[in-house]
Structure formats: C-alpha cells, structure tokens
Amino acid sequence: xxxxxxxxxxxxxxxxxxxxxxxxxxxxxxxxxxxxxxxxxxxxxxxxxxxxxxxxxxxxxxxxxxxxxxxxxxxxxxxxxxxxxxxxxxxxxxxxxxxxxxxxxxxxxxxxxxxxxxxxxxxxxxxxxxxxxxxxxxxxxxxxxxxxxxxxxxxxxxxxxxxxxxxxxxxxxxxxxxxxxxxxxxxxxxxxxxxxxxxxxxxxxxxxxxxxxxxxxxxxxxxxxxxxxxxxxxxxxxxxxxxxxxxxxxxxxxxxxxxxxxxxxxxxxxxxxxxxxxxxxxxxxxxxxxxxxxxxxxxxxxxxxxxxxxxxxxxxxxxxxxxxxxxxxxxxxxxxxxxxxxxxxxxxxxxxxxxxxxxxxxxxxxxxxxxxxxxxxxxxxxxxxxxxx
Amino acid sequence: xxxxxxxxxxxxxxxxxxxxxxxxxxxxxxxxxxxxxxxxxxxxxxxxxxxxxxxxxxxxxxxxxxxxxxxxxxxxxxxxxxxxxxxxxxxxxxxxxxxxxxxxxxxx
Amino acid sequence: xxxxxxxxxxxxxxxxxxxxxxxxxxxxxxxxxxxxxxxxxxxxxxxxxxxxxxxxxxxxxxxxxxxxxxxxxxxxxxxxxxxxxxxxxxxxxxxxxxxxxxxxxxxxxxxxxxxxxxxxxxxxxxxxxxxxxxxxxxxxxxxxxxxxxxxxxxxxxxxxxxxxxxxxxxxxxxxxxxxxxxxxxxxxxxxxxxxxxxxxxxxxxxxxxxxxxxxxxxxxxxxxxxxxxxxxxxxxxxxxxxxxxxxxxxxxxxxxxxxxxxxxxxxxxxxxxxxxxxxxxxxxxxxxxxxxxxxxxxxxxxxxxxxxxxxxxxxxxxxxxxxxxxxxxxxxxxxxxxxxxxxxxxxxxxxxxxxxxxxxxxxxxxxxxxxxxxxxxxxxxxxxxxxxxxxxxxxxxxxxxxxxxxxxxxxxxxxxxxxxxxxxxxxxxxxxxxxxxxxxxxxxxxxxxxxxxxxxxxxxx
Numbered sequence: 007x008x009x010x011x012x013x014x015x016x017x018x019x020x021x022x023x024x025x026x027x028x029x030x031x032x033x034x035x036x037x038x039x040x041x042x043x044x045x046x047x048x049x050x051x052x053x054x055x056x057x058x059x060x061x062x063x064x065x066x067x068x069x070x071x072x073x074x075x076x077x078x079x080x081x082x083x084x085x086x087x088x089x090x091x092x093x094x095x096x097x098x099x100x101x102x103x104x105x106x107x108x109x110x111x112x113x114x115x116x117x118x119x120x121x122x123x124x125x126x127x128x129x130x131x132x133x134x135x136x137x138x139x140x141x142x143x144x145x146x147x148x149x150x151x152x153x154x155x156x157x158x159x160x161x162x163x164x165x166x167x168x169x170x171x172x173x174x175x176x177x178x179x180x181x182x183x184x185x186x187x188x189x190x191x192x193x194x195x196x197x198x199x200x201x202x203x204x205x206x207x208x209x210x211x212x213x214x215x216x217x218x219x220x221x222x223x224x225x226x227x228x229x230x231x232x233x234x235x236x237x238x239x240x241x242x243x244x245x246x247x248x249x250x251x252x253x254x255x256x257x258x259x260x261x262x263x264x265x266x267x268x269x270x271x272x273x274x275x276x277x278x279x280x281x282x283x284x285x286x287x288x289x290x291x292x293x294x295x296x297x298x299x300x301x302x303x304x305x306x307x308x309x310x311x312x313x314x315x316x317x318x319x320x321x322x323x324x325x326x327x328x329x330x331x332x333x334x335x336x337x338x339x340x341x342x343x344x345x346x347x348x349x350x351x352x353x354x355x356x357x358x359x360x361x362x363x364x365x366x367x368x369x370x371x372x373x374x375x376x377x378x379x380x381x382x383x384x385x386x387x388x389x390x391x392x393x394x395x
Numbered sequence: 396x397x398x399x400x401x402x403x404x405x406x407x408x409x410x411x412x413x414x415x416x417x418x419x420x421x422x423x424x425x426x427x428x429x430x431x432x433x434x435x436x437x438x439x440x441x442x443x444x445x446x447x448x449x450x451x452x453x454x455x456x457x458x459x460x461x462x463x464x465x466x467x468x469x470x471x472x473x474x475x476x477x478x479x480x481x482x483x484x485x486x487x488x489x490x491x492x493x494x495x496x497x498x499x500x501x502x503x
Numbered sequence: 504x505x506x507x508x509x510x511x512x513x514x515x516x517x518x519x520x521x522x523x524x525x526x527x528x529x530x531x532x533x534x535x536x537x538x539x540x541x542x543x544x545x546x547x548x549x550x551x552x553x554x555x556x557x558x559x560x561x562x563x564x565x566x567x568x569x570x571x572x573x574x575x576x577x578x579x580x581x582x583x584x585x586x587x588x589x590x591x592x593x594x595x596x597x598x599x600x601x602x603x604x605x606x607x608x609x610x611x612x613x614x615x616x617x618x619x620x621x622x623x624x625x626x627x628x629x630x631x632x633x634x635x636x637x638x639x640x641x642x643x644x645x646x647x648x649x650x651x652x653x654x655x656x657x658x659x660x661x662x663x664x665x666x667x668x669x670x671x672x673x674x675x676x677x678x679x680x681x682x683x684x685x686x687x688x689x690x691x692x693x694x695x696x697x698x699x700x701x702x703x704x705x706x707x708x709x710x711x712x713x714x715x716x717x718x719x720x721x722x723x724x725x726x727x728x729x730x731x732x733x734x735x736x737x738x739x740x741x742x743x744x745x746x747x748x749x750x751x752x753x754x755x756x757x758x759x760x761x762x763x764x765x766x767x768x769x770x771x772x773x774x775x776x777x778x779x780x781x782x783x784x785x786x787x788x789x790x791x792x793x794x795x796x797x798x799x800x801x802x803x804x805x806x807x808x809x810x811x812x813x814x815x816x817x818x819x820x821x822x823x824x825x826x827x828x829x830x831x832x833x834x835x836x837x838x839x840x841x842x843x844x845x846x847x848x849x850x851x852x853x854x855x856x857x858x859x860x861x862x863x864x865x866x867x868x869x870x871x872x873x874x875x876x877x878x879x880x881x882x883x884x885x886x887x888x889x890x891x892x893x894x895x896x897x898x899x900x901x902x903x904x905x906x907x908x909x910x911x912x913x914x915x916x917x918x919x920x921x922x923x924x925x926x927x928x929x930x931x932x933x934x935x936x937x938x939x940x941x942x943x944x945x946x947x948x949x950x951x952x953x954x955x956x957x958x959x960x961x962x963x964x
Contacts (some may be wrong), residue, residue, distance in 0.1 A: 046905055053908065136502040158908040162898065238468075238916055238952060239449055243500035267449065287774065288594035290599040290948055294606050295957045301955060306500050309474050311952035313916055402757065403738055403760045405634060409675045409942060411649035414552050431552040443738055444633050451887035453735025457635035458882070458921070460640035460647075461544060463621045463768075465916030465952060466882065481538070483550075 007198035009033040011192070012174055014365060017193055017203035019217065020210035021045075022052035023157075023350065024342045026164035027357025028173075028207055030086065032171070033171035035365040039166070041173055042193065044180035045284060048161025051345070052210050053067035054234060054318030056260060056272045056378065058247055059159045059351045060097040061122050062115070062149035065327060069120040071371050073079040075355025079155065082354075090160035093265070096246040098127075098136065098154035100143045100303065106251050110147040123234060138244055138292045138304045147251070153279055154247050154262045155270050157350055181385050186336055205364055207340045212281060212321035212341035214329075218378065222335040225381050226324055227344050230278035231317035233288040233296060235386040248303060249273075249305065259299040261307075269307065274299050279319045286371030322346045330376035331363070340364060341378055402443035405456055406436055417486040417500070420472075423492060428484050433465050434477060435460065439483035445469050445479060446492055474499060507532065508834050510598050510609055512590045512771060513617035515823030516544020517807025519575045521615045524826035526581045528836050533583040533609055534601055535590050537951070541575040543619055544639060545815045548572060560646055562671065563707050567815065578882050583818060586603050592948035596802070599948075606957045613829045617822055620765035621806035623787075624921050625660075626888070627955045629731030630761060631879045634907030636741030638762025640670045641871040651677035653758025657742045659728060660762040663704075663863040666711040668760060673718045681754045682715055683744050685702070685763070686864045687725035697859025700852045703816075707911065720736050723752070731759050743784055763866055765812050766924060772810070773946025776802050781939040784861045785812070786868055787924060788943040794847055797832070804829050817853035820846050838861045868938070871928035881922040883915020888929055895933035903927050916952060919944035923930075 016032055018025045021043025029041040043045075052232040059079055061072040083089045101107050114124040120376050132146040133139055141148075152213035169175045178197065184206065193201040208214050215227040242265055249260040250273075275292045284309035293315050301308045321344045323329070328349065333339035345352065357372075363369040407470050415430040419437050428437035439447055444454030445467055448452040457467035462478045467479045509525060511518045525532045533560040542548040546568040549555065557565040574874035585602065592599040594665075598609040622637035629635070630677045636644075636652050638660055644650045645668075655678045658669040669682045691698070698705045715722055726744040729751065733739040741755045764785075773779070778799035779788045789810060796804045805824040807818035824846040827838045874880070876889025890910050900906040902911075903926060913919030923944045931938040 030641065047904075162909065166899070237955065240499055243498075287948060289594065291608070291959070293948075293953075294957060297955050297957060304500070306474070308954075309470075309476055309499070310955045311476065311916075312949060312955060313918065313952055314914070314947050315949065316947060377923045402738065405738070405758070406644065406650040406652060407647050407654055407677065408650075409645070409651055409677060409757040411553050411555065413554070431550045431648075434649055434942045436644070440650075446736075447629070448885070451735070451879070454633045454738065455631075456738065457636070458640060459621060461621065462951070463917065463920050464637070464882070468916070473582075475941070499563060 010199045011202070012040045012199070013202045014040045014174065015203060016205045016207055017042065017191055017201045018206065018207045018209065019184065019193070020214065021047040021161070021165060021177065022050055022209060022211055023048065023161040023164060023353030024209040024356050024360075025207070026161045026168055028342065028360050029168035029173040029175065030164050030171060030208065031358045031361035032364065033168060033173050035361055037365055039168070039173040040203065041168065041175045041363050042181055042195060042201065043175070043177050047175065048158070049284070051320045052161040052316055052350065053158050054232065054316055055157050055170060055261065055347070055350045056234065057154045057270060057318070057346075058097070058260065059092060060152040060247065062099060062117075062124060062147065063150055063249070063251070064096050064348070065156045066116060066120050067124055067375055068327070068370070069117065071352055071359065073121055074371065075190050075352045078358060086163055088159070088163035088167070090155045090163050091264070092153060092155035093283065094151055094153040097149045097249065098146045098246045099249045099251045099364040100132065100139060100146040101251050102144060102257065104144050105253060107145045108179060110145070110251050114147055122149065136152045136246065138306055140302050141306045142302055143312050148246070151339070152247070160277065160350070160353070161294060164354070166334065182222070186339070191338065192268070205338045205340065207342065207360055207364065209342045212279070214341070218341065221333060221339060223333060225329060225344070225376050227321050227377060229279040229281060229319050229321050231277035232320055232347065233256035233275050233277060233292045233315070233317045234270070234272045234317060234373070235293055235296070235312045236271070237269040237307070238313055240269070240310060242267050243307070244269070244304070256295070256345065257299060259296060259303060261300065261303070269310065271296065273299055277317050279317070281319065283319070286319065288296050288315050288317040289386065311334055320347045328376055329378045330360070331373040332374045334379050401454070404441055405443045407438040408440065417484065419484055419487070420489040422491055432484040434469070434482040434484045434488065434490070435479035438469065438479060438490060443493065444492065476494055507612045507704035507741055507835060508533070508610055509612040509615065509829060511536065511615045512598070512616060513543065513619055513807070514538075514541040514575065514810065515617060515619050515721055515807065515818065516546065516571060517809070517818035518543070519571055519578070519618035520616070521617060521806060521826040522578055522582050523574055524823045525951045526578055526828065528830055530584060530830070530835065531745065533585060534817045535585045535598070535609070536589045537587065539586055542572060544643070546571050547643060549647055553649065555649070571819070587936050589773060589951055591950050591953050593771055601953060601957055604954055604956050604958060605960045607961045612803065613833060615804045615806060615822070615825050615829060616809060617807040617818070618768040618771060618809035618893050619769050620812060620922055622762040623764050623766040623866065623924060624761060626762050626868055626878055626880050626922075627728040627731055627761070627865035627872060628875060628878045629733060629739070630720070631882050631885070632731060632733045632735070632739050634733065634757055635731055635759045635761055638760045640666055641760035645671055645675055651675070651758075652760060653739075653756065654678060655680050655756045656758045656760060657681045657683065657754050657756040658760045659742060659744070661686045661867065662763070662764040663708050663860065663864070664762060664764065666708065666715060669720065670711045670714050673715065673720060678845045679720050680756045681723065683726045683728070683740070683742070684722070684724045684864075685713070685726055685728065685867045687747065687900040691863040692766060694859040697855050697862060700855035700859065704856065711914070721754070749774070764798050764860070764864065765808060767812060768809050770946035770950045771800060772803075772805055773937060774948055774950070775803055777803065777805070779943070784858060786866055786938055794850070795828040795843070797828060811849070811854070811857070813853035813857050817850060817857070820849045820853070825849065871925045872932035874929070881912040881915060883917050884911045886910055886912045886922075888893040891929050892933045893924055900930065901941070903930055904945055906930050907944060913944045
C-alpha cells in the first residue's frame with residue numbers, strides 16, 4: 007500500500023479515449039490533471055472498437071461535435087505527435103434496396119444544412135467507383151472526408167501526450183471510493199493512492215453508471231460486446247470504410263482495410279458483455295453469422311481467412327446518445343460516457359469540449375441533448391460515496 | 396553454388412520416387428511432381444520459394460511443415476488460398492507464387 | 504441415462520490412448536484431428552503410396568509407432584472419427600469445429616484436449632530467410648515426404664530432437680554439414696541424475712551423438728548463434744556461430760533446421776479460461792493440471808505435449824490417465840486404483856526426465872536480450888527486436904499483450920506461436936522486470952485461421 011496523495015484542478019476517472027483526450031486538452035488550457043485508469047489507457051471500448059472515424063450516419067445535432075472532433079483527428083500529429091494511423095479514405099454506406107436508397111438520400115439532404123456534404127451514388131456509379139462491391143448493392147452514400155484510425159493506438163497516444171504535457175496519468179489504479187466533500191472530490195484508489203480535486207470528470211464507460219447512481223443520478227446504461235474480427239493481410243486495394251444502411255439489423259456489417267492489408271470487420275450481431283470481465287471474446291456462432299453478410303458486401307473477401315476475433319464492453323443508452331455535461335446533483339462533477347458503440351470518432355472532440363466546459367464554464371457545443379437529466383429527476387442525496395464499485 | 400540466381404529447387408528427394416507422376420502448374424509453367432506429395436513439396440521440388448514476403452524483401456519457403464506457422468499459404472489462379480504443407484498436390488493444380496495484385500478485390 | 508458425450512481433440516499419442524481407454528469401457532467418443540491421419544507429429548503416418556518400413560521411419564521407436572497406429576486402426580470403427588477437422592473455438596460444453604469450410608458445433612459433457620506441441624524457436628538474424636525451417640519441419644519432410652529440406656543442412660538449436668533428426672538425415676542419405684547445440688555439454692553431466700529416470704532414452708541419446716560423429720558430422724556444443732546468412736532472393740547460404748571461447752565458425756549450407764525443444768499448443772485451454780501457471784524451469788506458461796489431468800475447468804482434461812512436454816511415452820500415459828479420470832468424474836466407471844497408481848508413477852518418471860532435459864538443454868533466454876535491433880522477431884509481421892524494444896521504452900509496453908497491441912508482434916497468421924516466447928523475453932529484459940510479469944499472448948479464437956467462406960451447418964448457432 008502506498009501513501010501517494012495528489013491534488014489537482016481536475017481528477018478524471020477512466021482512461022479511455024475520452025479521459026485521455028480530456029486530460030490532454032485540460033493541460034492545453036492550463037489546468038492540472040490526475041487521470042485514474044484501473045487498467046492501461048485505452049484497453050476497454052476505446053481499444054476494441056472498429057476504428058471508424060465517421061460523421062456520416064450520426065444523429066444530426068451531433069454533427070457539430072463530430073466536425074470539431076474530425077478537425078482534431080486531422081491535426082493529431084501536430085497536437086500529440088502521433089497520427090494513430092488516421093487516414094482520410096472516405097466512408098461509403100451501401101444499400102440493398104429502394105428503401106435503403108430513400109433512407110440515405112433523405113439523410114444526405116438533412117445532413118447538408120449541418121455541414122456534412124455527402125455524394126449519393128446510383129447503382130452504376132457505386133459499382134464503377136467501388137468494383138469490389140457485390141451484386142446485391144444498388145447504391146451508396148459517400149462521405150469523402152471521413153476515414154478510419156487504429157483504436158489500439160489512439161487512446162494510448164493521447165495518454166502519453168497528456169503525460170508529456172504534465173498530466174499525472176496513473177494506470178493500474180482502480181478507484182474504490184469517490185466522495186464529494188464541502189469543496190473537493192476525494193478519491194481513494196485500491197493501492198492506497200488518494201486524489202483530491204474540486205472537479206471530477208467521469209468517463210468510466212460502462213462502469214460509469216455505478217458512480218452516477220451513487221451521486222443520485224442513476225442511468226439506464228446497458229453493456230454489450232461488439233463482434234469484431236480481422237483477416238490476414240492482402241494487397242491494399244479497398245480504400246473507403248464500408249458500411250451498410252438497411253432496415254434489417256443483421257445486414258449492418260462494416261469493414262475497413264488497413265494499409266498493411268488486413269481487413270477489420272464488425273457489426274450485425276452483438277454479444278452479452280459483463281462488467282467484471284476485462285477481456286471478452288465474441289461467441290463463435292456470432293462470428294459465423296457475420297461471414298455471409300461480409301461476403302455479400304464484398305464477395306472477394308470469401309477467399310480470405312479470419313486471424314483473430316475479439317469483443318469488449320461497450321455501453322448503450324436507449325436513445326443511442328451519450329451522457330455529456332455537468333451533473334445536476336453535484337457541483338463540480340462532469341459526465342462523458344455511454345457512447346453507444348460510436349464514440350471513437352467523437353473521442354478527441356468530447357475530450358476537448360469537456361476541457362473547454364470545465365476551464366471556461368461554457369462550451370460552443372450544445373450539450374442539451376446529452377443531459378443526464380433526460381433520464382429523470384435526480385433522486386437521493388446530492389453527495390454520496392461508493393463503498394465498492 | 397550460383398549465388399546470384401534463385402535456386403532451381405529447394406527440397407531434395409531421398410527416396411519414395413516410384414510414385415505416379417503428376418503435373419502442377421507454377422506461375423503458368425508446368426512442373427513435375429509425384430502423387431502423395433504435399434503441395435509444398437511439389438512446389439519446392441521445382442522452385443526455391445513458395446511466395447513473396449509481405450512486409451519485407453525476399454521470398455518465403457514455409458517453416459514448420461505442420462500447419463502451425465501459416466507461412467506456406469499459396470494461392471491458385473482462381474484466387475483460392477491453400478496452406479501448401481497440409482494440402483495434397485493434385486494433378487493439374489495451378490499455383491501462383493508472385494505477390495497478388497490489387498486486382499484480387501475485383502474478383503467477384 | 505443417455506451416453507455421456509466425450510470429445511477428444513487430437514489423435515496423437517495422448518488422444519489415441521485416451522480414446523482407447525474410453526472405448527474399452529463402452530464409450531464412443533468423438534475424436535477430432537486437423538490432420539488427415541492419426542499419429543500426431545512424432546508418429547506421423549506416411550501418406551498412401553509410400554513404402555518405407557516402420558524401422559526406417561521411426562528407428563528405435565518403430566515398435567511404439569506401430570503399436571499406436573494399430574491401436575487406432577482397431578478403434579476407428581468404435582469412435583466417431585473426424586479427420587481434417589479443426590477445433591477452432593470452444594464454449595462451455597460446445598466444441599466449434601470446421602472441416603472443408605463447414606462449421607459445426609459438437610456438444611460435449613467432457614472434453615479431453617490433446618493438442619500437442621510445436622517447435623520452440625529463438626530468433627537469430629536471418630532466420631526469416633527461405634531455407635530456414637523448424638527442427639520439426641526437417642523431420643516431417645523426411646518422415647512424411649521422404650525429402651530433405653535442402654542439399655546441405657545445418658542443424659542448430661538445442662534438445663534431443665536436434666541430434667535425433669540430424670542422425671535420421673544422415674541415415675537417409677542427406678548431407679548434414681553440422682549439428683550446433685547452444686547448450687554446453689557439461690550441462691548434460693549435471694543433468695544425469697534426472698536423465699537416468701529413463702535410462703533407455705538416455706542411452707539412445709548418447710548413441711545418436713556417437714553415430715553423428717562417426718559419420719563425420721561436425722558436432723559443436725555451447726555455441727552462440729550469430730547469423731544465418733543468405734540473400735532475400737536466394738535464401739540461406741550459410742550459418743555463423745561462436746564457440747565457447749568466442750571464436751567464430753562458419754558453415755556453408757542451403758538449409759537450416761532450427762529448434763529449441765517444444766512449446767505447448769494451449770490455445771483451447773486459454774480460450775476455455777483454464778488457469779495457467781508459469782513454469783520457471785522452462786520459462787513458459789502452461790495450463791495448470793492436477794496429477795490426473797484435470798484442468799481448473801470442470802469437465803475439461805488436458806493430456807500430452809499440449810500441457811506437459813513429456814514426450815510420446817508420457818503423452819500415451821497421460822492420455823489414458825485423463826480418460827480414466829474423466830470416466831470416474833462422470834460417474835461412468837470407477838478407476839482401477841492400481842492402474843492409476845501405475846500411470847501416475849510413470850508420469851512422475853517422465854516429469855523427472857523432463858526436468859533433466861530442461862537442465863541439459865536449456866532454453867537460451869539470454870540470447871533474446873542480445874539480439875541485434877534489426878533481427879526479425881515476428882516472422883509474420885516482420886517486427887524487429889528494435890521495434891519491440893521501442894514499444895517498451897517509448898510506448899510504455901511492459902506486458903506482452905500491450906506490446907502486441909502497440910507494435911503488432913503476434914498479430915500475424917501464426918498468432919504468436921513462433922515469436923511469443925522470444926518477444927516476452929525481449930520485453931522482460933527491456934523493461935527490467937521478471938519474465939513472469941510480462942505474461943503470455945492471450946489465446947483468442949480462431950485457434951487457426953478460419954475461412955471467411957465458412958458456413959455454419961447442422962444447427963450451429
């Protein structure tokens with residue numbers, strides 16, 4: 007047991023991409039930060055997700071946040087000294103029928119006023135531009151300035167940059183107790199470390215609900231595991247990230263080829279996920295279910311072999327939107343969690359927005375849709391402690 | 396030993412040569428093999444390598460011969476991938492050993 | 504009560520003896536093997552149309568090989584035999600297999616995993632050149648295809664297999680340039696008390712060395728491999744080593760057979776969440792089993808080289824014992840106490856001998872730390888020792904799975920089989936921490952590459 011005690015302006019709980027980016031951007035704004043991560047930075051949802059850096063397909067009012075984040079992705083090398091393999095390859099959503107076509111056309115029209123310009127491609131054109139697509143594809147919607155990155159590298163890169171910028175980033179530090187005193191939050195870590203700070207930023211992903219409940223703000227957060235896989239490397243030839251827009255959720259596969267040639271894929275079926283499980287595998291039957299859908303989008307993939315499958319713990323809200331913004335029961339407490347399987351692209355942006363909100367008291371991004379209050383008025387004591395999480 | 400050109404063959408047959416002769420095609424050229432050869436042996440009896448290394452200069456010629464290292468995968472002219480150490484060589488097989496072009500993505 | 508469903512993965516010595524024990528007691532197990540035939544690696548059966556007699560193929564082990572093959576041939580109609588069938592994943596009570604692109608689920612009440620082993624490799628500069636093979640590969644090419652891996656072969660590494668395969672090559676008429684053992688011969692003397700647990704095996708080993716010397720093969724012990732030389736296009740052209748006095752020796756060759764004992768294929772045990780423990784003597788992680796082959800997971804038994812590298816005789820005993828234990832645990836039949844005691848005693852002897860082999864032919868772990876930065880460690884992804892060290896020093900990776908995530912070591916097609924051990928040694932040295940703390944590359948499904956064309960059949964989910 008050690009007796010380290012840190013005091014800082016902000017204590018961040020959870021070292022995924024949001025926490026790590028938050029720590030970095032808080033340092034840019036001159037605030038002192040302690041980041042507590044119970045494993046290693048970026049090991050959970052931030053490290054197991056598909057790696058899509060896309061704005062297309064998002065909830066429209068989320069686009070300003072996504073634009074802001076996209077701008078940061080493009081500047082990663084200058085910001086944090088690492089590009090996390092972010093590449094602007096375009097993102098194409100393909101459809102299999104007229105209903106799908108109508109849906110992407112509507113989205114394209116609706117998204118334009120929000121600053122997202124998409125190209126609708128008809129049958130002939132989508133096959134001409136992307137000859138790898140299978141015959142069932144009848145059209146698609148292309149977002150030329152979206153792309154993808156390597157989720158295994160991004161959050162760790164932000165964590166290193168935060169540390170380099172002066173943040174105290176503590177890994178293998180599991181939070182046992184989080185209390186709000188008269189002025190400050192007091193955090194007790196399993197190894198004896200203690201942290202004190204007037205502001206706490208909670209970005210503990212699927213585990214955040216337990217904390218928020220203790221502060222009188224329970225949320226309907228459920229955890230699910232993605233079904234991810236990666237193939238052997240083949241010569242690089244498929245540039246865009248490919249997704250599917252369909253009324254049948256089983257169709258909803260996505261894949262991307264990385265420069266080294268491997269094809270990462272996911273979608274279609276989810277697995278159960280367990281909060282006490284740090285590493286998860288998808289059910290083998292679920293991987294088998296995915297394969298015909300993958301072959302349908304790009305028949306040439308049929309010749310390849312899957313080398314590895316993995317899952318993790320992603321967390322979802324019923325309305326498919328995260329909780330972002332200040333707590334309504336505890337002053338100085340801020341939330342950023344529950345990204346419903348699409349929080350990788352917005353990660354840097356959310357970190358920046360939360361840093362702005364904490365440092366300035368206000369942010370240019372409208373956080374109203376993400377308020378924790380949407381799940382009901384707060385109940386119970388405004389100040390609470392956790393015995394165990 | 397000619398140190399400039401690739402070897403004409405890698406494996407050396409020490410016996411069991413009374414088996415039926417078969418023919419496999421390597422990069423469009425016919426090669427002599429024997430029934431009962433693995434595809435790997437059929438290839439390495441006429442060539443020094445199976446494929447090109449993906450991430451470095453040079454060629455690969457298999458490694459473990461027991462289906463564990465996955466270094467001996469080759470592809471046939473239809474684009475199918477075969478693990479050559481555990482695939483029997485069959486008469487008429489048509490194998491390509493040079494790096495596959497980006498055209499693979501258009502094979503529908 | 505319907506018959507208990509027992510599945511066996513692997514039809515090598517352990518799997519065959521396990522199946523035999525079950526069949527003797529009226530059980531019909533399903534036996535799955537990735538290969539086309541039974542026999543595993545050491546008793547690999549030659550293909551149809553090959554004519555060499557057992558004595559020529561298996562030498563001193565000919566009788567054992569023949570006995571094992573005969574046993575299987577007699578069992579074949581009394582088991583559900585699934586050849587060319589890969590067990591690629593598992594869930595509780597469900598074994599996921601694939602054959603010829605057809606994926607099926609085999610339900611089981613108990614599972615006996617006899618997945619065997621592969622060679623264990625320590626990288627050396629140039630080991631990724633064409634013409635460098637594992638020691639086991641050199642043996643398989645001879646045993647199973649009547650081929651030598653090259654015109655002039657150097658054998659390098661350590662362990663009894665080094666001498667065995669080299670002498671098999673000499674006997675078959677291949678040209679063996681040298682046998683280069685990294686272990687100093689004095690270690691064998693020190694290990695004699697343990698090696699004497701199996702006097703027959705010990706004697707055979709000594710005879711092999713003598714026969715190699717008589718054949719004029721250059722045998723060196725206590726060497727430090729320096730480089731496998733050659734060119735990317737041509738492949739291997741030679742080997743350089745340093746002797747115990749620091750002098751360099753060079754050998755011309757067009758093939759190298761490289762190997763340092765074996766490593767257990769424990770991926771299925773890992774996927775099933777069996778507990779593993781760090782075996783300090785061999786510096787590798789092995790699934791924990793009790794003396795009768797029970798893993799930490801109820802209903803799952805492990806036997807043979809896939810859990811303890813005790814050789815073929817040990818595997819046969821372990822397979823039988825695990826099957827008897829399984830039957831007793833299922834309440835099908837109480838074990839014959841005398842037989843269990845006998846099998847346990849046999850396994851104790853094998854374990855003593857195994858410890859002796861480890862002492863006589865140790866894994867040269869210090870070589871990992873001494874590898875030049877430019878040495879390829881991960882053959883599949885071509886990740887060098889330097890890149891691995893950078894992942895430790897600059898990216899903070901102090902654990903092997905983290906190193907894998909950050910620098911790709913172990914992300915290739917072989918899934919860490921041939922790079923995992925050396926990579927862990929490099930990480931431990933670079934991070935200044937004990938090897939045990941670095942951990943092991945986590946087993947993930949599929950256990951081997953799974954075709955994207957795989958189709959679920961027969962009620963698979």
